[in-house]
Amino acid sequence: MGYCSRVSGQLAEMRVDQDSSSVVPPASPLSASMAEFTIPAPLKFLMSNLKSIVNIQLTNENYAIWSLQVLKLFTANEFDGYLTKRQICPSGPSTNPEYRLWRLVDQNLVSTMFSTISPSALPYELHLSTVYEIWTTLENRLQPTNRSRVIQLKNELHNIQMKDSTMTQYLAQINTIVDNIDAARSHVDSEDIMLYILNGLPVTYNSFKTSIRTSQLHISLAPSIRSYAVKR
Numbered sequence: 001m002g003y004c005s006r007v008s009g010q011l012a013e014m015r016v017d018q019d020s021s022s023v024v025p026p027a028s029p030l031s032a033s034m035a036e037f038t039i040p041a042p043l044k045f046l047m048s049n050l051k052s053i054v055n056i057q058l059t060n061e062n063y064a065i066w067s068l069q070v071l072k073l074f075t076a077n078e079f080d081g082y083l084t085k086r087q088i089c090p091s092g093p094s095t096n097p098e099y100r101l102w103r104l105v106d107q108n109l110v111s112t113m114f115s116t117i118s119p120s121a122l123p124y125e126l127h128l129s130t131v132y133e134i135w136t137t138l139e140n141r142l143q144p145t146n147r148s149r150v151i152q153l154k155n156e157l158h159n160i161q162m163k164d165s166t167m168t169q170y171l172a173q174i175n176t177i178v179d180n181i182d183a184a185r186s187h188v189d190s191e192d193i194m195l196y197i198l199n200g201l202p203v204t205y206n207s208f209k210t211s212i213r214t215s216q217l218h219i220s221l222a223p224s225i226r227s228y229a230v231k232r
């Protein structure tokens with residue numbers, strides 16, 4: 001064999017080696033399966049913003065307002081079905097694409113919800129696997145506490161006294177109690193609120209209380225009482 005033939009053969013072998021080394025290995029089954037799904041935009045929004053929008057962590061004392069905020073955000077982003085079990089887990093093996101997508105969403109919702117739960121309340125949920133199980137367990141455990149909280153708040157409202165507070169502070173305190181009762185999904189009638197406000201005023205407001213109680217007109221109490229306080 002001549003020199004040129006030998007060189008030509010060597011070059012051919014080198015090209016074969018280079019071509020074989022440049023072949024991209026096939027993607028692993030894991031990376032291929034991950035590429036099939038992307039996190040939906042509304043879920044990305046919840047994952048990024050739930051903790052900052054629900055600016056309280058769940059404790060035994062604030063379940064009502066926490067659950068209301070979480071439910072509204074889940075509903076606004078169309079994930080409330082995962083809390084109420086309307087979004088049913090698809091049956092079939094773990095290779096079922098519908099099941100895998102459902103689980104992707106559900107487990108990200110679990111992680112996101114955990115970020116809004118205080119360490120004192122977390123032990124209730126650590127053994128649970130779906131966001132529906134977590135939601136219903138919290139409801140069953142903390143709703144009774146919520147009812148006792150409503151009773152406590154209404155008792156505070158019934159016994160509230162102005163004492164050394166300013167009128168603005170006194171009315172703000174009453175407003176906070178009423179808001180907390182509303183957040184606990186209970187209600188106080190506006191006439192009852194007026195009665196509690198009047199009953200908590202000191203004796204120096206007796207003439208004002210009498211005029212309000214005997215008036216036949218519908219009076220907005222807060223502006224009237226502030227006006228009276230300024231005149232005193």
